[in-house]
Amino acid sequence: MKKQKEPLWLMVTRIVLACVFIFSGFTKMVDPVNFGIKIYEYFISFGMGFMHPFSLTIAILAIIAEFTMGVMLLFRIRVKLAALGYLLFMVFFFFLTAWLALAEHLEVHYGYNLHVVKDCGCFGQAIVMSNLETFLKNVAILIVTLIVFAKRNSIPDIRLTSLGQWLLVFVVAGITLLVQIFALRNLPLIDFSNWKKGGNVAELLIEKPAEIDVLFLYQNNKGEEKLLSLEEMDLITEIYPHFYNEYFYIDRIDSVISEAIHAKIQGFSMLDEQGRDFASIYLCKEKVYILFMHDLDETSDYAMRSEALQKLIAYCEENNIAFAGITNSPLHEIKSFIGKYNLTFPIYFNPIDPIKGPFVVRDAIRSNPGLIVLENGIVVKKKSWRNF
Numbered sequence: 001m002k003k004q005k006e007p008l009w010l011m012v013t014r015i016v017l018a019c020v021f022i023f024s025g026f027t028k029m030v031d032p033v034n035f036g037i038k039i040y041e042y043f044i045s046f047g048m049g050f051m052h053p054f055s056l057t058i059a060i061l062a063i064i065a066e067f068t069m070g071v072m073l074l075f076r077i078r079v080k081l082a083a084l085g086y087l088l089f090m091v092f093f094f095f096l097t098a099w100l101a102l103a104e105h106l107e108v109h110y111g112y113n114l115h116v117v118k119d120c121g122c123f124g125q126a127i128v129m130s131n132l133e134t135f136l137k138n139v140a141i142l143i144v145t146l147i148v149f150a151k152r153n154s155i156p157d158i159r160l161t162s163l164g165q166w167l168l169v170f171v172v173a174g175i176t177l178l179v180q181i182f183a184l185r186n187l188p189l190i191d192f193s194n195w196k197k198g199g200n201v202a203e204l205l206i207e208k209p210a211e212i213d214v215l216f217l218y219q220n221n222k223g224e225e226k227l228l229s230l231e232e233m234d235l236i237t238e239i240y241p242h243f244y245n246e247y248f249y250i251d252r253i254d255s256v257i258s259e260a261i262h263a264k265i266q267g268f269s270m271l272d273e274q275g276r277d278f279a280s281i282y283l284c285k286e287k288v289y290i291l292f293m294h295d296l297d298e299t300s301d302y303a304m305r306s307e308a309l310q311k312l313i314a315y316c317e318e319n320n321i322a323f324a325g326i327t328n329s330p331l332h333e334i335k336s337f338i339g340k341y342n343l344t345f346p347i348y349f350n351p352i353d354p355i356k357g358p359f360v361v362r363d364a365i366r367s368n369p370g371l372i373v374l375e376n377g378i379v380v381k382k383k384s385w386r387n388f
Contacts, residue, residue, distance in 0.1 A: 006155050010148075014155060017086070017144050018074035025067030025176070027124035028059075031188035032180040033366040035059040037359075038121035045115045064176045065089075071172045073148070076158045077165045083145075083152040090142045094135075101135040115356075125192035125363075186384050187366055194265060195364040195372060195379055202283045202377025205268040205360070210260040218247040225250070267358035270326055270348035278324075278348060283377050288322040293347075293369045294362035296329040296337045303369055303385035304341045312371075312388060313345060325369075328352050328361050 006014075028035040036056035043051040065085070072082035097120060106112040120134040129137065148155075158165065183189055191197065194204055216233060218226045226247060228236060236243050270279040282288050289312070293299045303309060316323040325347035327334060334347045350361045365372055365382055373381035 010151050010154060013144060014073055014148055017141070017148055018070045020141060021066055021070030021086070022074065023070075024123055025063055025070055027126040027192070028063045028121070029067055029176055029179050030183055030190045031124055031192065031366065032056070032060055032063060032183055034124055034188075034363075035063060035121055037362070038117070038119075041117045045117050060177070060180050063180065064173050067176045068169060068173045072169060075168075076155060077160075077168055079155045079157055080152050083149045083155075086145045087149045090138065090145045094138050094142050097131065097135040097138050100131040104131045183366070185386060187370075187382060187387075191382070193363055193365075195382070197379050197382060199379050200377055201374070201379060202280075204264045206280045206283055206377075207263045208261040211257040213255045213257050215253040215255075217250040217253060218243075219250050220247045227253070265358070265360065267350075267352070268360045269350055270324070271351070272346070272348060273331055282322065282324055283374060285322050285374070285376075287373070287375050288324065289316055290372050290374065291323070291325040291345075291347075291369050292361055292365050292367075292372060293325060293327045293329075294359070295368065296327055296333050299337075299368050300385055303388070306385070306388065308388035309385075317344070324348060326350055326361055328359075 033056070036059035039059045039062075040052055040055040043049055043055065066089070069082050069085045069089070072078055073086065100116055100120065103112070103114045103116045104118070107114055107116055116131065118131065119128050120131065122129065122134060122137070160168070179189065195201055214230055216228045218228065240246075268279055269277045270282060271277055282290065313323055315321075323345045325343075325345060326349075327337075327347060328350050329337070331349050334349060337343075338347060352359060352361075364370070365384075367384035367386075369385050371381075371383040371385070371388065372379060373383075
């Protein structure tokens with residue numbers, strides 16, 4: 001009996017579709033916490049906040065399924081099962097993203113408040129897409145999926161026994177799980193965040209005020225005028241002791257040297273109890289250690305009591321290096337938290353909307369607590385609390 005041969009056009013179609021799933025699964029696999037957060041945002045959007053405890057588990061399982069199906073289709077392992085999995089996967093996300101695109105349109109143009117998730121998280125933080133772009137992308141993928149599903153009988157399985165094929169499936173799934181466990185216990189294997197090592201977060205997060213040149217116009221009784229800068233005004237009585245007796249104020253002339261530059265990413269602040277923002281001060285220091293604790297209730301007790309953290313704080317104090325904490329938890333919880341652990345460093349408050357964010361602190365590092373070291377606004381080091 002002649003061996004079945006896969007048509008070339010179908011092979012290309014299959015490989016492209018498989019690579020899309022593998023790439024999508026990989027971008028989430030290296031940072032499963034991000035996808036878990038996205039799943040939680042979906043639950044909040046659909047009024048299912050009670051599912052929060054299961055968000056990360058669902059994310060891990062979905063990533064395993066997606067990446068494994070991609071490998072199965074690429075290497076022709078249990079093709080019929082993989083094709084069915086693809087179809088179910090894409091039909092679900094077709095309807096989900098269709099609703100998200102429609103709901104976002106209703107929010108933007110008709111004022112509805114539907115708590116729509118703005119980024120589907122299909123490719124983790126590697127590629128950010130709008131809901132409309134995501135829907136159109138899924139339409140294209142669904143069409144290709146339908147072709148592969150319809151022609152699944154024309155794609156021969158790899159030349160292995162049934163047991164051999166299943167062993168490969170479980171090996172791929174197991175590797176996917178182990179990579180995610182490593183990322184969970186440490187930090188993402190590849191950092192796609194704005195706080196990745198080498199990134200200049202000061203440029204992204206800090207607003208630069210407009211630079212204005214101020215001149216003051218004075219005139220005496222003879223009609224003679226003097227135009228003075230701020231620096232000259234400070235010294236005027238030393239140069240002309242009777243200046244204010246002879247001259248009187250006419251006008252102030254402001255000229256803009258450079259326009260204000262708004263922060264590319266809004267929402268990062270470090271507020272104290274009086275509401276003063278220290279973000280620009282800390283991010284622009286020559287060197288600073290910042291401990292990120294997005295939710296104090298979920299911050300590791302073991303980490304806060306660890307000898308490693310105490311040594312780190314002592315090292316900064318001895319070497320006159322700035323050390324501070326930042327959290328999204330409210331001020332009264334911060335005060336209680338500082339007292340509980342007898343902390344000697346300040347913890348600043350970053351206010352957020354619990355649904356809409358922006359979740360700058362939470363997204364900075366996948367560890368609670370997590371440490372980021374900055375030098376002149378540039379990230380030079382990131383550490384999970386397990387690696388202090």
